[in-house]
Structure formats: structure tokens, C-alpha cells
Amino acid sequence: MTFASAGTLGVVPGRRGELLAHLTRRSDVLGQIGCLAYEVGVSDDDPDTVFVVELWESSDAHQASLTLPEVQASIAAAQPLLSGDFGGFRFNVVGSPLRD
Amino acid sequence: MTFASAGTLGVVPGRRGELLAHLTRRSDVLGQIGCLAYEVGVSDDDPDTVFVVELWESSDAHQASLTLPEVQASIAAAQPLLSGDFGGFRFNVVGSPLRD
Numbered sequence: 001m002t003f004a005s006a007g008t009l010g011v012v013p014g015r016r017g018e019l020l021a022h023l024t025r026r027s028d029v030l031g032q033i034g035c036l037a038y039e040v041g042v043s044d045d046d047p048d049t050v051f052v053v054e055l056w057e058s059s060d061a062h063q064a065s066l067t068l069p070e071v072q073a074s075i076a077a078a079q080p081l082l083s084g085d086f087g088g089f090r091f092n093v094v095g096s097p098l099r100d
Numbered sequence: 101m102t103f104a105s106a107g108t109l110g111v112v113p114g115r116r117g118e119l120l121a122h123l124t125r126r127s128d129v130l131g132q133i134g135c136l137a138y139e140v141g142v143s144d145d146d147p148d149t150v151f152v153v154e155l156w157e158s159s160d161a162h163q164a165s166l167t168l169p170e171v172q173a174s175i176a177a178a179q180p181l182l183s184g185d186f187g188g189f190r191f192n193v194v195g196s197p198l199r200d
Contacts, residue, residue, distance in 0.1 A: 004139055004153050006106030008189060024195030031198055037137070038198055039104055039155065041191035051191035053104050053153050055139065089108060089187075091141035091151035095124030098131055098138055 002036065002093035003059040009050045010085025016042065019050050019081040022074070029070055034061030048083065059092065102136065102193035103159040109150045110185025116142065119150050119181040122174070129170050134161030148183065159192065 011019050023040045030038060034057035041051045056062040065071050111119050123140045130138060134157035141151045156162040165171050 002139065002141075004141055004151070006151075006153055006188070020194055024197055026200055027197040035198065037155075038196050039102065039193045040195055040197075041102075041104055041193040043189070043191045051104065051106075051189060053106055053155070055137075055153070087189075088106070089143070089151060091143045093139045093141040094120055095140055096138050097124055097127040097140075098135065100126055 001058060003056045003062050003090070004093055005052070005054040005056075005062065005088065005090045007052045007054075007086065007088035008046075009052065010083035011048050011050055012081055012083050013048055015081045016048065016050060019078060022078055022081070023050065023052065027070070027074075029068070030065070033065050033068065034058065035065065049085075052088075055093070101158060103156045103162050103190070104193055105152070105154040105156075105162065105188065105190045107152045107154075107186065107188035108146075109152065110183035111148050111150055112181055112183050113148055115181045116148065116150060119178060122178055122181070123150065123152065127170070127174075129168070130165070133165050133168065134158065135165065149185075152188075155193070 020040060036057060037055040039053045120140060136157060137155040139153045143151065
């Protein structure tokens with residue numbers, strides 16, 4: 001069952017560009033381990049936040065990704081850019097009006 | 101620029117199944133007006149909420165969709181199933197590690 005995560009990442013003021021560059025750096029491994037979509041963005045209403053929507057083949061694929069050395073290194077590298085404010089939600093996809 | 105919406109819809113207790121059926125009913129018009137993804141789901145942690153992640157070709161495409169008779173009728177039909185609690189966030193996508 002497809003798994004979705006929609007998250008907000010609070011950013012240390014002035015460092016949003018660095019976090020965006022970090023999170024959008026091309027990663028072929030993500031696709032190989034079941035990541036279907038990973039969309040990173042911003043909003044004028046909230047300049048110290050980065051937004052991420054992720055779709056994964058399953059909740060297990062998402063969980064497994066967090067144990068990969070590449071992913072752990074990426075999370076560690078992002079830490080100095082994060083304010084510590086996190087938000088969002090996760091859910092199991094049951095369907096879409098765009099497909100049967 | 102791709103536009104993303106991640107939302108939570110509070111549901112009248114006992115009517116989540118109806119709202120899921122409503123939101124996932126096949127709609128060819130959505131794809132024709134710039135909807136790239138519309139994923140609907142649930143979470144065991146929150147049984148009276150339905151979760152939706154949407155991706156659109158642009159913020160304008162999303163806004164324009166809300167004026168369509170089909171979409172307005174769909175929103176009206178969902179009203180009796182909604183508790184009135186809404187959450188989530190919207191953002192402009194700047195990139196993805198899955199593509200250059």
C-alpha cells in the first residue's frame with residue numbers, strides 16, 4: 001500500500017537555500033528503494049520553512065530507507081540547517097480519482 | 101511551477117468510508133485541468149480524518165479547478181460528511197531529488 005508523508009521542516013533563518021539545495025540534490029538511490037515522489041518546496045507565507053511531500057511504495061520501504069548509510073548521512077548533513085520545528089502528517093493511500 | 105497541497109479533512113464519525121469513496125471516484129476531468137497527483141488516504145492514529153496530497157501543474161491550475169461546476173458539485177456533495185476541521189499546508193515545488 002502506498003505510503004505518504006507530508007512534512008514541514010523549520011529552517012535556521014537565512015539557510016533555507018542551503019536546505020533546498022541539499023534536499024533536491026539528485027539521488028538515484030531513492031528511486032531504487034521505493035520512493036515514488038519526493039517534492040520539495042517553499043511558501044511565501046512562511047519563509048523559514050521547507051515543505052516536503054513524499055510518496056513511497058510502502059510504509060516498510062520508507063522505514064527501511066532511514067537505515068541506509070546514504071540517507072543517514074544526508075539527515076546528519078541537514079541537521080545544522082534545521083531549527084527543530086517539525087510538522088506534518090503521514091498516511092496510507094487508499095486511492096486516487098486519477099486512476100482506477 | 102508545480103503546486104502542492106497537503107490537507108487533512110475532519111470527518112463526521114462513522115462516515116469516513118463514504119468520504120473516501122467520494123474523493124477517490126474516478127475523474128478524468130482532473131487530469132485534463134492540470135492535476136498531476138491526488139492521493140487520498142487514512143491513518144490508524146486518526147480514524148476521523150481523511151488525508152489528501154495533491155500536485156498541480158501550477159497554483160493557477162488549482163485555483164481554476166475550484167471554479168469548475170464538476171468540482172463545485174463534488175465539494176458540495178462532500179459537505180455533509182465533513183466535521184469542519186481542516187488542516188495542512190500548500191507550497192510551490194522547487195525540485196525533487198528524483199529528477200534533474
